[in-house]
Amino acid sequence: MDFIIDIDDLNTKLEDRGWERIGLQFPEGLKPFAGKVIRALREGLGDENIEFIVSGSSCYGACDVSDKEFLKVEADGMIHFGHAEIPAIRGNYHIPVIFIEMQADVDATMVVKKALDSGLLKGVIGLTTTVQFVHELPDMQNLLERRGKDVRIGIGTDRLAHPGQVLGCSFSSALAVPDTDVHLFVGEGLFHPLGIALATGKPVIAADPRSRELKDLEEEKNKVLKQRFGVIQKLKDSGDIGVVLSTLPGQKRMELATSLLRKGRDKGKNMNLITASHLNPMSLRNIGAEVFVSTACPRVAIDDYSLFLEHGIVMATPIEFLIAIGEMKWENYVLDTID
Ligand code: SF4
Numbered sequence: 001m002d003f004i005i006d007i008d009d010l011n012t013k014l015e016d017r018g019w020e021r022i023g024l025q026f027p028e029g030l031k032p033f034a035g036k037v038i039r040a041l042r043e044g045l046g047d048e049n050i051e052f053i054v055s056g057s058s059c060y061g062a063c064d065v066s067d068k069e070f071l072k073v074e075a076d077g078m079i080h081f082g083h084a085e086i087p088a089i090r091g092n093y094h095i096p097v098i099f100i101e102m103q104a105d106v107d108a109t110m111v112v113k114k115a116l117d118s119g120l121l122k123g124v125i126g127l128t129t130t131v132q133f134v135h136e137l138p139d140m141q142n143l144l145e146r147r148g149k150d151v152r153i154g155i156g157t158d159r160l161a162h163p164g165q166v167l168g169c170s171f172s173s174a175l176a177v178p179d180t181d182v183h184l185f186v187g188e189g190l191f192h193p194l195g196i197a198l199a200t201g202k203p204v205i206a207a208d209p210r211s212r213e214l215k216d217l218e219e220e221k222n223k224v225l226k227q228r229f230g231v232i233q234k235l236k237d238s239g240d241i242g243v244v245l246s247t248l249p250g251q252k253r254m255e256l257a258t259s260l261l262r263k264g265r266d267k268g269k270n271m272n273l274i275t276a277s278h279l280n281p282m283s284l285r286n287i288g289a290e291v292f293v294s295t296a297c298p299r300v301a302i303d304d305y306s307l308f309l310e311h312g313i314v315m316a317t318p319i320e321f322l323i324a325i326g327e328m329k330w331e332n333y334v335l336d337t338i339d
Contacts, residue, residue, distance in 0.1 A: 002210075003030070003082075003102040003132070005037065010079070011044035013098055023070030023078030023095075025055045030082050030102065037081070058278050060297055061167070062086045063250020063338075067093040084131045084161035089250050104132040108186050108209035112140045115184055115207045115214055116147050123181025124150045127164055128174050128196060130187040133209060134162045140186060152177035157339040166192050168299040169251075169338040171199040190220050191303055195335045197221045224302065225333065231301075231316050235291050235324035242274045242289030246296035253295045253338065260293060260321055267325045279304075281311035290314070293321045298336035 014022065026034055034054045041052065053073060055066045062083035070078045077096040085099040108129070115121055125144060129137060137153060144151045153164040154176030160166070164173050166185070174183055174196045183204045185193040193206035197217040204217040235241070241264055245257040257273060264271040274287060279300055284292060291314045294300045301315040308315045317336040322328040 002105050003033075004105050005040075005081070005100060005102060007037075007040045007044055010098070010100060011041060014041070014045060014050075017077060017096070017098075019076035019096075020049060021051045021053065021073075021075045023053050023055060023066065023073075023075040025059055025066045025070075025078060025080045027059045027061070027082045060248070060278070061250075062099070063089070063169070063297070064248050065093060065097055065250070067095050067097060071095050084134075084165065086167075086250055087158040087161060092249055101131050101134075103135050104209065106133075106209045108133045108136040109139050109143050111207040111209045111212045111214070112143055112184070112186060114212055115205055116144065116149075118205075118214055120205050120214065120216065121149065121182055121184060124152060124179060126152050126154065126174055126177045126180035126183040126196075126200070126202070128154075128166045128171075128183060128185050128187075128192070129164055130167075130192060131162065131165055132188075133186055134165050136186075137162075137164050144184075152180055159339050166196065168192065168195065168303075169297060169336075171195045171335075171337060172339050174200050190215070190217070191299060193217050194220055194224060194302075195337075198334045199337070227305065228302075228317075228320060228333065229330070231291075231305075231314060232320050232324045232330070234314050235293075235316055235321055238269070238290035240270045240272075240288065240290045241321075242272050242284075242287055242292045244274050244276060244279060244284075244292050244294045244296055246279075247275055247277045248296070251296045251338070256318055257295045260295070260318055263325060263327065264321070269325075281308050281313055284308075284313055285311045291316055293318055298338065302335065 038052045065080050071094045079098045081100045082102045084101050141151050154173040155163045156172030159170040183196050186207045193204045197204040206215045243257050243260050246252050261271045293316045301317045319336050323330055
């Protein structure tokens with residue numbers, strides 16, 4: 001397994017709680033390890049009467065806790081693996097939840113060394129990462145400082161559990177350190193560093209600890225901006241627009257959705273509200289809107305853009321809609337966030 005879970009600590013927590021029917025929720029990438037985790041928990045607890053139930057539903061992130069699902073099958077409590085709890089929604093669950101963050105079993109300082117040697121890190125550095133590598137932030141910071149760098153790790157909003165952490169819906173830790181010249185994002189994928197680049201307007205270097213690849217985000221940013229400009233034109237030309245409202249507690253933005261409906265109607269657009277827990281193109285494609293504006297997870301419109309487009313669906317963000325109706329300027333374009 002590429003991740004480390006402290007099974008002994010988890011077993012102690014479970015012994016303290018005395019649960020007998022326990023729900024387990026894993027993000028997609030970790031579901032293959034469910035069997036291994038259950039075996040380790042059984043061995044540690046040594047109690048044959050404990051029943052573990054694995055959620056087979058999809059799991060988007062820490063905003064998508066399957067407490068209601070496990071309540072229906074009378075679980076005493078549940079464990080949500082892989083994500084840090086979102087402080088802003090802490091306690092809003094129907095059964096007790098233990099969050100187990102999974103730490104990547106990779107030495108992230110190796111790619112930080114590579115970034116240092118590349119000469120790309122000039123001036124004051126803003127350091128960010130995702131929850132899988134957040135435990136390595138002190139080592140990364142030490143390494144950078146030993147090489148004479150001035151490093152800033154920002155504390156974001158209560159959407160984020162850790163200083164320096166970013167989520168696809170919050171880059172607030174990067175915004176909390178405005179006096180930086182460059183941001184170093186250590187983690188996988190390009191969505192988070194793209195969000196940081198657009199939110200801060202500063203150069204961003206993405207350093208992937210597994211592949212040890214470095215990427216300057218400038219080119220990717222321009223590519224995505226070109227695509228999003230096209231989406232805004234489509235919104236301008238469309239008469240029928242669907243506003244998608246997520247029913248997941250950590251994604252539900254009712255006020256935003258209703259304000260978009262009102263603003264669109266004031267501009268003469270035919271606006272309809274559509275609810276969904278998990279968005280998928282097959283369920284949306286027959287609804288008949290020309291363009292959808294997603295107030296759900298901000299990643300949907302950007303990361304899954306091509307997936308929706310394959311089914312003839314154009315998915316936009318609330319910010320793109322506001323630009324299309326003249327309430328925001330294109331020059332101020334940023335990714336949508338939930339902060
Ligand atoms: S809203 Fe999206 S990015 Fe934010 S926690 Fe949920 S799944 Fe992750």
